Amino acid sequence: MQDDIRMVNVLVLAYIGDSVYENFIRHYLVSNGISNVSDLQKESIKYVSAKAQSKYMYSLIDNNILNDDELGIYKRARNYKSDRHPKNTDIVTYKVATGFEAIIGYLDLTGNSQRLSSIMNYVIGV
Numbered sequence: 001m002q003d004d005i006r007m008v009n010v011l012v013l014a015y016i017g018d019s020v021y022e023n024f025i026r027h028y029l030v031s032n033g034i035s036n037v038s039d040l041q042k043e044s045i046k047y048v049s050a051k052a053q054s055k056y057m058y059s060l061i062d063n064n065i066l067n068d069d070e071l072g073i074y075k076r077a078r079n080y081k082s083d084r085h086p087k088n089t090d091i092v093t094y095k096v097a098t099g100f101e102a103i104i105g106y107l108d109l110t111g112n113s114q115r116l117s118s119i120m121n122y123v124i125g126v
Helices: 001-007 010-031 039-046 049-064 066-078 091-109 113-125
Strands: none
Touching: 010 039, 010 066, 010 091, 010 113, 039 049, 049 066, 049 091, 049 113, 066 091, 091 113
């Protein structure tokens, strides 16, 4: 199954990863006692924005947290040819964040929940 997932379009991995990651962050924030929706939205931006995801991605790389497969997924997603990006961020930040989301999607689709949890817990600890 893992080899099949490597063949999936990296933007599909990022699409899934975005959902998994945002859901994790929402659960994390609620479990920390934040119950006001406005406050939840403000806090979530600190984790789910392209700028935040890019920061976490660089930290994962700088601290040698990722294995070769994960780095390969990241590089494929980061280097994917696309002219589209949100207006509120630059293309480099967006591509790095897309690579981060692709790793999350890859780990989720391969069923590697222990590794996924490890990376998620690293992120909320940064």
